Amino acid sequence: MNGDAVRIRPYRPDDLEDLYDICLRTADNGGDGTSLFRDPKMPGHRYAGPYAAFAPSLAFVAEDTGGVAGYTLGVLDTRAFEERLERDWWPALRARYPQPGPDAGLSSPEQYAINDIHRPWATGDELVAGYPSHLHIDLLPRLQGRGIGTRLMTIMIDTLRDLGSPGLHLHVSRDNQKAAGFYRHLGFTEYPATGINIFIMDLRDERARS
Numbered sequence: 001m002n003g004d005a006v007r008i009r010p011y012r013p014d015d016l017e018d019l020y021d022i023c024l025r026t027a028d029n030g031g032d033g034t035s036l037f038r039d040p041k042m043p044g045h046r047y048a049g050p051y052a053a054f055a056p057s058l059a060f061v062a063e064d065t066g067g068v069a070g071y072t073l074g075v076l077d078t079r080a081f082e083e084r085l086e087r088d089w090w091p092a093l094r095a096r097y098p099q100p101g102p103d104a105g106l107s108s109p110e111q112y113a114i115n116d117i118h119r120p121w122a123t124g125d126e127l128v129a130g131y132p133s134h135l136h137i138d139l140l141p142r143l144q145g146r147g148i149g150t151r152l153m154t155i156m157i158d159t160l161r162d163l164g165s166p167g168l169h170l171h172v173s174r175d176n177q178k179a180a181g182f183y184r185h186l187g188f189t190e191y192p193a194t195g196i197n198i199f200i201m202d203l204r205d206e207r208a209r210s
Contacts, residue, residue, distance in 0.1 A: 006148055008155060011059030011071070016052055018061070018068035020044030026138040027109055029176045036107040042097065046113045047136060048073060050089045054081065060155050062139065062148050070143045072152040074135035076163055078123050085120065093117045123169075127191065131167030131200045133160045153186055161203045172197045 011019075020041060027033025027043040037043060051073035052059055062070035075081040097114050100106055106114070123134075135156055139149055160168055170188070172179050174197045188199035 006062050006064045006143060006146070006151075008060055008062050008148075008151055011052060011056055011061055011073075013052075013056075015061050015068055015071075016049070019048040019052060019059075019071055019073075022069065022071060022138050022140055023048040025140060029173050030138075030179060033109055036109045037113075038106075038110065039097075042110065042113055045093055045096075046116060050081075050085055051075065051136070053089070054084050058135075058156070058159065060152055062143055062152055064143065066142070070137075070139035070148055070152060072135055072137040072156045074133060074156050074160065074168075076133050076160065076165055078132055078134050078169075079128050082120070082122060090117060090120065121196075127169060127198070127200075131169040131191075131202075133165040133168045133203075135160075135168065135170055149182060150186065157201065157203065161205075165203050167203050168201045170199050172199060 021044075023044040024034055024037065024040050025032045027047075028036055033043060034040065048071070055073070055075045058074040058076065060072050061068045094117060097117055099114060099118055100111075135153075137149060137152055137156075139152075143149075157168065169191065170183070172183065180197070180199070183199045186201075188201045191198040191200045
């Protein structure tokens with residue numbers, strides 16, 4: 001690869017540390033969250049590790065001459081994934097990160113991650129019925145603004161469609177308007193939900209709906 005080339009490829013097990021690093025360095029609404037977490041592994045354990053463990057065929061990375069600097073992680077069946085997390089992922093993390101007392105002095109992102117580990121949000125039945133798949137995407141600054149995010153999203157969307165998913169959803173922080181604009185540009189629309197910013201995309205073939 002030359003200095004400007006970026007390769008997108010399937011995830012490999014030896015990419016796991018890079019996934020964790022990217023997750024940490026984008027954990028502050030897309031900005032570097034390194035200073036916000038006492039345990040630098042926490043955001044990766046919550047937001048990247050389980051996808052690599054349980055859905056590695058739906059993980060893709062973007063790699064330049066400096067190494068892996070972006071990823072998209074997804075699952076075909078959100079409900080089945082949530083059940084797998086409850087059985088095989090959350091118990092160890094709940095022991096590792098017990099719920100803190102009121103004077104623990106944790107940052108807001110730490111508090112949010114621990115709360116999510118102990119009381120994960122369950123996807124609503126109506127949402128998962130129409131849009132059962134979901135994804136995450138993160139890019140380090142050096143890959144941003146170069147169309148790499150669009151390439152990663154296109155690969156994931158096409159893969160989920162080929163696997164027969166009727167629809168896809170994702171969560172966006174209400175404070176991250178840059179990301180919201182990116183998803184709108186790709187054709188996502190906002191799903192009406194109270195207190196949660198969710199974007200959806202219908203993946204059914206147009207011919208099948210006519």
